[in-house]
Amino acid sequence: MDGAPPDAEWQALLAGEPSRAGSLAPLFAPVLAPGGCVVGRLAQTLDGRIATRAGHSQWIGGAGDLRHTHRLRALCQAVVVGAGTVREDDPRLSTRLVPGPSPLRVVIDPRRRLPAHHRVFSDGAPSLLVATTPGPATHGTAEVLELPAPLDLAALLAALRARGCARIFVEGGGQTVSRFLLAGLLDRLHVTVAPMILGSGRPAFDLPEVATVHEGLRFAWTPHPIEPDMLFDVALR
Ligand SMILES: NC(=O)c1ccc[n+]([C@@H]2O[C@H](COP(=O)([O-])OP(=O)(O)OC[C@H]3O[C@@H](n4cnc5c(N)ncnc54)[C@H](OP(=O)(O)O)[C@@H]3O)[C@@H](O)[C@H]2O)c1
Numbered sequence: 001m002d003g004a005p006p007d008a009e010w011q012a013l014l015a016g017e018p019s020r021a022g023s024l025a026p027l028f029a030p031v032l033a034p035g036g037c038v039v040g041r042l043a044q045t046l047d048g049r050i051a052t053r054a055g056h057s058q059w060i061g062g063a064g065d066l067r068h069t070h071r072l073r074a075l076c077q078a079v080v081v082g083a084g085t086v087r088e089d090d091p092r093l094s095t096r097l098v099p100g101p102s103p104l105r106v107v108i109d110p111r112r113r114l115p116a117h118h119r120v121f122s123d124g125a126p127s128l129l130v131a132t133t134p135g136p137a138t139h140g141t142a143e144v145l146e147l148p149a150p151l152d153l154a155a156l157l158a159a160l161r162a163r164g165c166a167r168i169f170v171e172g173g174g175q176t177v178s179r180f181l182l183a184g185l186l187d188r189l190h191v192t193v194a195p196m197i198l199g200s201g202r203p204a205f206d207l208p209e210v211a212t213v214h215e216g217l218r219f220a221w222t223p224h225p226i227e228p229d230m231l232f233d234v235a236l237r
Pocket residue numbers: 041042043044049050051052054055056057058060081082083084085086088089108109110111113151153171172173174175176177179202
């Protein structure tokens with residue numbers, strides 16, 4: 001376990017595959033850093049799509065990426081998704097493919113447009129609906145966190161930290177991860193690139209237009225093969 005953090009959760013996560021400790025440590029140690037971490041993640045095609053235009057995305061990444069996503073859920077205390085992801089995928093956002101606890105599910109739906117029948121709002125596990133439109137204090141079985149409009153993502157992170165969520169996993173979709181990136185609130189970005197081209201579809205990143213290449217965001221990254229895909233770990237801080 002050279003280089004791996006001495007963390008009880010980490011040990012539990014490796015229970016299923018201790019032989020991978022060496023390769024997983026560099027990827028997950030920053031997530032387990034003292035003081036917490038905000039990690040964004042997307043699985044995209046070679047042409048930078050995370051879903052078809054109609055919203056179908058299961059699955060762009062392979063089995064390794066799915067497992068990676070569940071491992072991040074298990075390591076983080078909160079998992080954040082945008083309204084579009086709940087609308088299209090109706091995810092449970094629970095930890096099922098690795099040992100470990102399920103995080104608090106946090107859904108950003110400022111205008112309260114999602115119906116309460118979605119699984120995150122009806123299965124009884126802890127969920128938080130983040131809204132800016134005034135309304136009831138609960139939505140299905142979810143608690144509502146009402147924040148001033150327009151939504152300030154730094155205020156949302158502060159509210160989550162006040163609830164004991166130091167490790168926060170921004171799981172998607174593209175608009176949500178892009179807004180956290182634009183606000184400078186991500187510590188790490190995990191982007192899985194799958195060897196496929198859709199040719200059309202929803203973009204991974206949607207940021208203000210730039211006129212020249214040197215205005216684009218350029219990073220250092222560390223590649224991690226997760227068969228059959230490639231995961232890029234980008235350190236933003
Ligand atoms: N490949 C992957 O890794 C991956 C991961 C997750 C999801 N997906 C797919 O991606 C698609 C969804 O992604 P998406 O980019 O279209 O949508 P999204 O990021 O899931 O949700 C975007 C919506 O969330 C609300 N929202 C999020 N952050 C906000 C903020 N800071 N301020 C105000 N509103 C905010 C807004 O809702 P309102 O406009 O209603 O106010 C916004 O339109 C689905 O098809 C899903 O299947 C793919």
